[in-house]
Amino acid sequence: MGFTQALWNLWAQLIAPNESSAPQVPPVIVHDPAALRAHDLDDPFFDDKVQTRIGDAIAHAGHKK
Secondary structure (H helix, E strand, O other): OOHHHHHHHHHHHHHOOOOOOOOOOOOOOOOOHHHHOOOOOOOOOOOHHHHHHHHHHHHHHHHHO
8 A cells, every 4th residue: 555545544534434435546557658669779868777867967957056
């Protein structure tokens, strides 16, 4: 059970302790359309680790401003 579901169940018990029909939080589905496309193996950003490092560098640059 995820944190969100546990929090929702706690909230539901505080609001209506006699009702056990708290709505279920749907699972999160991550869709990556880039995973379905053909990849250029000569592209230096093809590697997930490189993408992560570049993303971190961009994020750190944004925090410095």
